[in-house]
Amino acid sequence: xxxxxTGIIKRIMNIIMDIIKSVMKRRMAFSGRRAxxxxxxxxxxLFIFFILVGLGISFYGKYKSISFVEQQEEQLQARAIRTTLxxxxxxxxxxxxxxxxxxxxxxxxxKAREFSPQLQDQFDDYYFEMFSYANITLQQVxxxxxxxxxxxxxxETYEQRETTFFVMALRxxxxxxxxxxxxxxxxxxxxxFS
Amino acid sequence: MTPPSALSKTAPKNPSLKISxxxxxxxxxxxxxxxxxxxxxLITLGLLFAALFAFNKETQKKVFTRKGLASSTMSAMLKSTxxxxxxxxxxxxxxxxxxxxxxxxxxxxxxxFDEYKVGxxxxxxxxxxxxxxxxxxxEFFKNKADELLQQSLGAWGKxxxxxxxxIDEFPPPKELxxxxxASGIGCSGERDASGVYPIKVKFAGLVESQLYVxx
Amino acid sequence: MADKKGQVEVTINWVYVLIAGGIILxxxxxxIVKQKTASEEGLAIDVVRVIENIFVGxxxxxxxxxxIDTSGISEFTLYFDCLEGVGEYGLQGKSANVQNIIxxxxxxxxxxxxxxxxxxxxxxxxxxVTDFLxxxxxxxxxxxxxxxxxxxxxxxxxxxxxxxxxxxxQNSYMGIDPQGNDQIRVVDISGTLVKDGFAVPEKxxxxxxxxxxxLVLQGESALFFQKEAGRWHxxxxxxxxxxxxxxxxxxxxxGAVFSTSPEQYQCNMGKAFHRLKNIAIxxxxxxxxxxxxxxLLNPEGFCTNLISHADKNAKDTLDMMIKxxxxxxxxxxxxxxxxxxxxxxxxxxxxxxxxxxxxxxIALY
Numbered sequence: 001x002x003x004x005x006t007g008i009i010k011r012i013m014n015i016i017m018d019i020i021k022s023v024m025k026r027r028m029a030f031s032g033r034r035a036x037x038x039x040x041x042x043x044x045x046l047f048i049f050f051i052l053v054g055l056g057i058s059f060y061g062k063y064k065s066i067s068f069v070e071q072q073e074e075q076l077q078a079r080a081i082r083t084t085l086x087x088x089x090x091x092x093x094x095x096x097x098x099x100x101x102x103x104x105x106x107x108x109x110x111k112a113r114e115f116s117p118q119l120q121d122q123f124d125d126y127y128f129e130m131f132s133y134a135n136i137t138l139q140q141v142x143x144x145x146x147x148x149x150x151x152x153x154x155x156e157t158y159e160q161r162e163t164t165f166f167v168m169a170l171r172x173x174x175x176x177x178x179x180x181x182x183x184x185x186x187x188x189x190x191x192x193f194s
Numbered sequence: 195m196t197p198p199s200a201l202s203k204t205a206p207k208n209p210s211l212k213i214s215x216x217x218x219x220x221x222x223x224x225x226x227x228x229x230x231x232x233x234x235x236l237i238t239l240g241l242l243f244a245a246l247f248a249f250n251k252e253t254q255k256k257v258f259t260r261k262g263l264a265s266s267t268m269s270a271m272l273k274s275t276x277x278x279x280x281x282x283x284x285x286x287x288x289x290x291x292x293x294x295x296x297x298x299x300x301x302x303x304x305x306x307f308d309e310y311k312v313g314x315x316x317x318x319x320x321x322x323x324x325x326x327x328x329x330x331x332x333e334f335f336k337n338k339a340d341e342l343l344q345q346s347l348g349a350w351g352k353x354x355x356x357x358x359x360x361i362d363e364f365p366p367p368k369e370l371x372x373x374x375x376a377s378g379i380g381c382s383g384e385r386d387a388s389g390v391y392p393i394k395v396k397f398a399g400l401v402e403s404q405l406y407v408x409x
Numbered sequence: 410m411a412d413k414k415g416q417v418e419v420t421i422n423w424v425y426v427l428i429a430g431g432i433i434l435x436x437x438x439x440x441i442v443k444q445k446t447a448s449e450e451g452l453a454i455d456v457v458r459v460i461e462n463i464f465v466g467x468x469x470x471x472x473x474x475x476x477i478d479t480s481g482i483s484e485f486t487l488y489f490d491c492l493e494g495v496g497e498y499g500l501q502g503k504s505a506n507v508q509n510i511i512x513x514x515x516x517x518x519x520x521x522x523x524x525x526x527x528x529x530x531x532x533x534x535x536x537x538v539t540d541f542l543x544x545x546x547x548x549x550x551x552x553x554x555x556x557x558x559x560x561x562x563x564x565x566x567x568x569x570x571x572x573x574x575x576x577x578x579q580n581s582y583m584g585i586d587p588q589g590n591d592q593i594r595v596v597d598i599s600g601t602l603v604k605d606g607f608a609v610p611e612k613x614x615x616x617x618x619x620x621x622x623x624l625v626l627q628g629e630s631a632l633f634f635q636k637e638a639g640r641w642h643x644x645x646x647x648x649x650x651x652x653x654x655x656x657x658x659x660x661x662x663x664g665a666v667f668s669t670s671p672e673q674y675q676c677n678m679g680k681a682f683h684r685l686k687n688i689a690i691x692x693x694x695x696x697x698x699x700x701x702x703x704x705l706l707n708p709e710g711f712c713t714n715l716i717s718h719a720d721k722n723a724k725d726t727l728d729m730m731i732k733x734x735x736x737x738x739x740x741x742x743x744x745x746x747x748x749x750x751x752x753x754x755x756x757x758x759x760x761x762x763x764x765x766x767x768x769x770x771i772a773l774y
Contacts, residue, residue, distance in 0.1 A: 048233060055240050062244055075458075082465050089469040091537045091684070092691045096774040098767065099533060101471065105266040106273075114694035119687055126683070129510050141345045142338075143277035167263065167346050169270040173771045174702045177292055181771075182275040185342050 073160065076194050079132070080162040084190045087136050087150070088166055092119075095171045109172040109184065112138050112148050123153055133158070133193040140170055140186035158193040165189055263347075264354075264388035264407040271342055272296025272391055272403070280334075282326035293324055295338060296393055300403070303332035303370055304360040304395045336371045347407060348375055355380035355406045362399035370401065381408035453505035456482050460498075461507045467527040468512050468542045472658070474569055480523040487520045489544065491676035494683070511684070513677035514542045515664040518619065521591055522546035526570050532660040534653065534752065535760035536692065536774035538685045541660045541677075543667040547572050548591040551666070554582060555598025559626070559662055563596075576602075585610040592616075595623040596666055605643040609636045622669040626651075631665040631674070645671040650750045652678065654757065675746050682749060686734035692774065693727040699771055700724065712770035715762055723766075723773055726758045 087093075088105075092115055095106035119127065133155045140146040170184035274295045276282050282293050293299055302324050303310070309320035310332045322331040329337075339356055347354045356373040374380040385408035393401040460477075467475045479487075486501040496514055499506025513532075528543045545551075551567070553560045554576040567573025576582050582602050587593060593613055597603045603623040613621050613636065621636035630648035634641045649671050653661035661678065668674040696716055703713040717724045733751055737744035763773045 048229075051233075052236065055237070059240060059243060078458075078462060082462060085465060085469050089540075091539055092688050094537070096536055096772075098763065098772065098774065099535070101531075102537060105269050108695070110695050110698050111691050114691055114698070118690050118694050122687065126510070126687070142274060142342055143279070165263075165346070165350055167267040167270050169273045174698065176275070179769070179771070180292075182292060183270075183273040183294070185270050185274045185346075187346050 072194065076160050076162050076192060080164050080190065080192045083131050083134055083192050084164045084166055086130055087188055087190055106169045106171055107138060109170045110174065112150060115150050123151060127151060128153060135191040137189045138186060139189060140184050142185040155193055160194045161191060163189065163191045260386035260407050264386050264405050267346060268388035268391055268403065268405040271339060276326060280326040282324045295335065299324060299331045299335045300358065300393055300401055301395050303335055304401045305398060306330070307332065307360060307368060307370060332371060336373055339373045343373065344376065353377065353379055353381055353408045356403065358401055358403040360399060360401050381406040384408060450504060453500050453503035457499050457505040457507055464514070464527065464542060467529050468540050471529050471531045471540050473529055475527045477525040477527065479525050483523040489514065489516045489518060491673045494676060494679050496677065496680070510680065512542060513539060513664070513680045514544060515668040515674065515677055516544035517549060517592055517669045520544065520546050522548045530658050530660045530663055532681055534685060534756045535763065536688065538681055538688055541664055543663060545570065545572065545667060549594065550574060550590045551594050551596060552576050552585055553596045554602055557598040559659065560598060562657065563666065583610050586612045587616055592620045594669065597623060597625045600625050600627055603634055603641050605641060607641050609639055609641060614639055624665055626662065626665070633671040649675060650747060652749050652752055654753065654760065682734055683738065686731060686738065689727055689730045689734065693724065693731065696723050696727060696773060712766065715766055715770065721758050723759065723762045726755055726762070730755045
């Protein structure tokens, strides 16, 4: 009788141990998988994070490049205005009135015709400093059509071009009568390149 | 009595573990899907912005100040000397110098405006001291101004309107001429003016001219 | 075992977070610092560009005064330099600067002020050569002494500037007080107040040496002085000639007033002479066209004679001007600044011829 009791108790203990072992085994297996999942999650999060950072950098880069292009255009326009101002008020070409202030919005045609032929050798240094890459032309509209190139320094290749026009009176004292100069109508065309 | 090994095979699995693990799995899946959705939305927004930046590169073409242009155009036009080929001096004896468009022709137009405009009728070949191209000074000035402005402002795509009024002792001022661009619209809205250019008319009054330029 | 595992895991987690977080933080801090430096440089470049546009505009509109608000960059100091014909200005300590070989600009070597004053005056010799731009500031005070048209003119023009004071005697000179101004410049026409080795007014001793300068105009020559150890020190042993035709608004003389160093003055005048050469070449070409025109009209006429045949005719005089300027341009080492004085009688000849031509012929200018 006693041996039977011991045997049953032993069997029950074994069963309980088996159950506990199986539970422990399952738990251990599950927690191992959990760690793997956790690690995968972490990696995935980091991956997404770097993708977002990369996207952010690319957006910023795109924005900066577009704003740089806009800045370049603005600077080209500012240069166009600066160049036009310089050309309009060039002492080499203005209509002088003795020691008085020169005539506004006026260019001496005789001087203009001589400007390019006489100072061509300085277009690469002195006047390049003044005008950089530009094409400055005086176009007479009335009394006759006449195109007078003043400064021509066009680059072989360029990305942008900005053109400005400015109407001027063109004084020609050799065409006047009785000491009164003759005035033509024309405009200054200033093209700047970058 | 069933053997322990048999017991282990047939032992029921822990129902609570099964339930809890299935609940966790299903929640995780939902969370992951939500995360993916958010990422897709973010990427879409980002691409949208990129596209916006890429296409929104409107360049604003700035031309030299309109006001300066209007002023210089007006000044140059009024100063222009009429070419001998226009045949101006022939009808006016005693005059040596070639006439200027502003000081001489426009003044002549004002002085003899009544010969040009009788009521509502315009007489292009009415009498004036200068008879350039065989027409009245007002007609000549109008044609010449139109030609010069077309070849400059008009050629650059600008709209313009030139007005000249004669102010004498009898108000209101008389409208001598109006010259508009080829479209005929002129400048009614936003515009820049050259400023008033006055020309004194001998013993008669003042001619005030102004040029409006708009885009 | 499990407890220990948990402890290790938590510790490792914290270490991991700290390291990773620290790296990310450092990365972003680095980006911010770099961006800050880049944007400061960018700002300096923008500022200098805007100033350049303002100076170009001010330079072409002659006889105008402009007041420029620079309070936004008041913590910076503007510097102006000119060496071997190349003018330079920009913000001190920044790489942004503008170099210019064309436009003469006369000013102090440095200006530190929330406001700039620019004044443009044409240089005539005898025809217009270029516009001189003078740059000053309200915190640079000019004390003038002497009886001269220049003093009267500066006093009149200076009313708008608010930084020009006329001294009435020795006592007021000795009592000059900086009163918080950045720089003091004394302009002595009489030559009695400022001499080499003479003591500087006591209250000016507190200012740095380069902030206290003086100019003595002896006839048509200029002497530049700077404070050194409490006394005036002559910067140029050889007087610098003022190459001009005199009269009102003498641009060359005014340039000496606003320029604090003889080197800067001569360098900027050199730019003007280079420009004069080009303008003289165009003037000569124009005169030749006029000569052809008169040759057709009346070869033996009065106008033709004055332009090309008479003694000291316009063509020959302009040719001599060009040759003189050419010689100095080709071999600058052989050319002394004093040689430019020879331009004065030549310019006077051109002026005389022009006055005669104006009456019945086409003027030269």
